Amino acid sequence: MLEQLRVIVQEVNAAKDLQSALDIIVHRVRESLKTQVCSVYLLDSDLNSHVLMASEGLRKESVGHVSLEVGEGLVGLVAKHAEPINLRDASLHPSFHYLQETGEEDFHAFLGVPIIHHRSVLGVLVVQHEEKRRFDEGEEAFLITLSAQLAGVIAHAEATGAIEGMSPSGQKTSDTAFPGVSGSSGVAIGQVVVIFPPADLSQIPNRRARDIDQEIEFFNTCLESVRTDMKDIHDRLAGHVAEEERQLFDVYLHMLDDDALGNEVVARIKLGNWAQGSLAYVANEHVRTFEMMNDAYLSERSVDIKDLCSRVLFYLQQKESVVTEYGENTILVSEELTPSMLVEVPKEKLKGLISVKGSGNSHVAILARTMGIPTVMGALDLPFNKLEGKEVIVDGYKGEVITNPSDQLRIRFQNTIEEQNQLIAGLEGLKDLPCETADKHRVSLWVNTGLMTDVMQSLDQGAEGIGLFRTEVPFLLSERFPSEHEQTEIYREQLQAFAPKIVTMRTLDIGGDKSLSYFPINEENPFLGWRGIRVTLDHPEIFMAQVRAMLRASIGLENLQIMLPMISNIHEVNSANQLIKK
The missing domain is CATH 3.30.450.40 (GAF domain)
Structure with a gap:
């Protein structure tokens, strides 16, 4: 059977x-x-x-x-x-x-x-x-x-x-609706342009390297080409989004550094593997680690790694670039959209985004919200490879894609677009006003972040500080503990972006679904047992380096607050305070 x-x-x-x-x-x-x-x-x-x-x-x-x-x-x-x-x-x-x-x-x-x-x-x-x-x-x-x-x-x-x-x-x-989730609110009507990743990491076989030194040299050349591409994209975004949002591509550059993904790939090549296979292995290991995390925000970082490494693979495979034409009302569609795909489209032509995979926590959704582009993520049933050139409606409010729209439905959504444009124009004058209830009660509006890429939209929409900065994200993106100096630079970026507004930084919270490949944790109760503050108190060298980096990053800004994760008793608070004072 x-x-x-x-x-x-x-x-x-x-x-x-x-x-x-x-x-x-x-x-x-x-x-x-x-x-x-x-x-x-x-x-x-x-x-x-x-x-x-x-x-x-x-x-x-x-x-x-x-x-x-x-x-x-x-x-x-x-x-x-x-x-x-x-x-x-x-x-x-x-x-x-x-x-x-x-x-x-x-x-x-x-x-x-x-x-x-x-x-x-x-x-x-x-x-x-x-x-x-x-x-x-x-x-x-x-x-x-x-x-x-x-x-x-x-x-x-x-x-x-x-x-x-x-x-x-x-x-x-007509009017066939494909459900997804909202990535960015708003409505758009336009013609679909379908794009695909530059190369496929899942189709790379294992092979031995014929000449290890030559393979490493070729890999580093390709790596440099991608660095150049990321710098170019950063420059092209000038004037379209704020500097903080453009720094997503600086994060990409850091991931390519010799002490991050690049170094891991070189280490695999030195073991005798060819560059393409080494890159695919390292990329898939990191992707798998992030995808297994229950934290939706961290899980979505796997998309960034796949995008970055597929660009390196593109150069390793020595392919020719495909020139894509974008119409006046482009709806960009892909199986898994990435920020670098988005910024390839002229801003004035891009009307909407559809990603078959992904969620509202993905970087492309964050960037879309910043740029005000209606976006639907996770439209799993959409046969996207059949949509090229077809007219669709992107309903970012409901998280829905409508294909083959009737005249009546098109008119209704065109009216919605006009209404939303009028609303946005009216709200522009309100974002800098204090956040108060009708009876004048003051409410603090803070944001939840993990990388600089989250900051720009928050600032643009009137956020008054960072309520939680997840410091574990840079640790998860590295193959070793970031040095005190590296941490200081990362924390300084966040603190400066919001100064003089308060930034609350949570000390390293690893354990559970957030594991470090270079610091394995074996625990029968990983989500509530030895994790968070208990890990770092047992390793004061990690805790002390991180706290020193935070304090040094805040010099002259004075807007730092420190949060301690997974506290279970007062003893842990007192022990952490003693180390901070020390």
Whole structure:
């Protein structure tokens, strides 16, 4: 059965369109289960019906023409409850609805399983047989497993049809919405430009280096090329965003330094690995570390590492740059948008952003909010590679992408754009006013940051200080503990950006899902046990260096507050205070 499942899924994945995929499913399932009928009914929301889309065993002329209203018949019952129904004699069930056009009167045994994708029932997969019998547990398990594996393929095929303006049953459709999450509020209407990473880190094989010294020299040359690119992007952003936001690309440069990612790659090459494989290994290790973190902010830093390393790989592979043309109303779309992709587009032409992966915590979302560009992240079901040149609506308020918009919907969203422009113009005069309630109670509006890239938007929107600066982020981006001098420079940037406003810096909080490759922690209760302040109190050399760096960074600014993480008792507070005073 497992081999049959594998073959069916493989064939369906290779199908050219939805109908071909469904025809393969009914043929292969009927063959595998040795049943007389296999059919697929798909929900057509425009018709509010489950349409017979493919069948082997029922009359061919009924396919595409027979349907059951939502909730009607056994198919409707399976879809309604999202549970399988296995019957010895379907005609005896009170929900049975005879479809004369299909010729199903000869078939008694019935097994229907729902096709579910992201908690939505797309349709029902049905097998039938003349013999009065219940399908056995193995047959039912096979159909359930197959349905679960094929749901994503069917959803993708349906989505591809929807952006072409066709429903599953072949009816014309419009205003198809693909849900995601809001990355930046606002609404935009425009034509899609799809972009891809310059190189793919996941496709690099392991190979031995022929000449280690030559490989290191070539890698360093490519590294320098990317450094030049990052400096160029930094310069091109001048006048579009504040200096603090441009410093994202300074952070990228630090990540490429000899004591960060660059050094790790060189170390792998010295072990005899070729440069491309060494880079891919180091990049994927860091990406995996960040993606495993439960902290959404830190998890999103994996995107920055992938983007940076794919740019280095681009030079290692000695590819030629692809020139992309951007129209007047560009909606930039990618599987995983990055800040460097965004800044390639002329500011006056960029109207909206869509990223299939990612969240509101990603750097591209932060940059989009700074620049006021409507953005939708995490639109997982969007068949983005089919969207080139098509008109879409980006609804950054709801976190939704609408394809094939009707004239009525387009007019409604154009009115929304005009209204939001008027609102933004009105709010400009308010951002510098004090944050007070109607009865004059003063409220402090502080921001939560981890890198300089978060600061600019906060300043631009009237933030009055930093309520939490996560100092562990620079530690996570390094292959060793940052020196006291390096920490001082990082902290000084934050303190200066907000001076004289208060900046609260939390001392190193590692443990749990925030692990350092160069400082492993083995703890039975990693989230509440030996982590945070307990780690640094047991290693006062780490704590003292960090506190000294904070205090030195604050000289002449006097806007530093220190936060101690994961405190469990007063003794820890007293011990930390003694070290700070020392």
